[in-house]
Amino acid sequence: DAKTTQPPSMDCAEGRAANLPCNHSTISGNEYVYWYRQIHSQGPQYIIHGLKNNETNEMASLIITEDRKSSTLILPHATLRDTAVYYCIVRAYLTAGNKLTFGGGTRVLVKP
Amino acid sequence: EAGVTQFPSHSVIEKGQTVTLRCDPISGHDNLYWYRRVMGKEIKFLLHFVKESKQDESGMPNNRFLAERTGGTYSTLKVQPAELEDSGVYFCASSRDRLSHEQFFGPGTRLTVL
Numbered sequence: 001d002a003k004t005t006q007p008p009s010m011d012c013a014e015g016r017a018a019n020l021p022c023n024h025s026t027i028s029g030n031e032y033v034y035w036y037r038q039i040h041s042q043g044p045q046y047i048i049h050g051l052k053n054n055e056t057n058e059m060a061s062l063i064i065t066e067d068r069k070s071s072t073l074i075l076p077h078a079t080l081r082d083t084a085v086y087y088c089i090v091r092a093y094l095t096a097g098n099k100l101t102f103g104g105g106t107r108v109l110v111k112p
Numbered sequence: 113e114a115g116v117t118q119f120p121s122h123s124v125i126e127k128g129q130t131v132t133l134r135c136d137p138i139s140g141h142d143n144l145y146w147y148r149r150v151m152g153k154e155i156k157f158l159l160h161f162v163k164e165s166k167q168d169e170s171g172m173p174n175n176r177f178l179a180e181r182t183g184g185t186y187s188t189l190k191v192q193p194a195e196l197e198d199s200g201v202y203f204c205a206s207s208r209d210r211l212s213h214e215q216f217f218g219p220g221t222r223l224t225v226l
Contacts, residue, residue: 043217097168102155
């Protein structure tokens with residue numbers, strides 16, 4: 001699976017949008033971008049995934065660049081409960097097993 | 113629908129002892145995964161079951177770790193004998209089938225080996 005690079009930490013103001021970047025310059029054509037987060041003392045939680053197109057669900061939006069070498073997770077209105085470590089993971093779908101390869105993630109602190 | 117459950121939530125044992133962790137996946141989920149985070153490190157994949165069969169056990173650190181999933185329902189992960197470096201948080205996750213994009217994680221078992 002392609003390697004991802006994320007900033008180690010970032011702060012965000014409550015109520016504002018949080019934009020979390022991720023670089024995955026070696027991504028292959030059959031690899032998806034997945035985002036998970038881990039709130040303190042809980043297990044990781046799936047947020048969203050995408051291949052080429054931008055995606056949106058009730059939790060977040062995922063913007064993938066046209067060349068697919070980077071993406072941004074957007075939390076539209078961050079709340080204190082969004083404080084967590086956010087992981088960007090690139091994984092081939094169906095062809096290379098289903099395991100997730102976690103990196104260091106971005107530690108997001110939402111401040112009042 | 114109940115989520116993934118893990119038991120115990122915490123376990124403290126002495127080096128050389130045996131510990132068995134249990135994971136109950138979401139009902140109907142064929143795929144079950146074990147991951148762990150040891151102190152200061154990233155979350156690492158251990159192995160993947162499809163029903164009762166081991167699909168991928170490439171992440172198992174050594175033969176002190178034994179995972180089973182008899183009957184394709186719950187799974188156990190036994191560490192025997194436990195070493196200090198086994199301390200960490202062990203996560204279990206499940207997904208419905210091989211087409212599923214989302215893995216559902218349990219809360220984890222925190223293992224402390226003294």
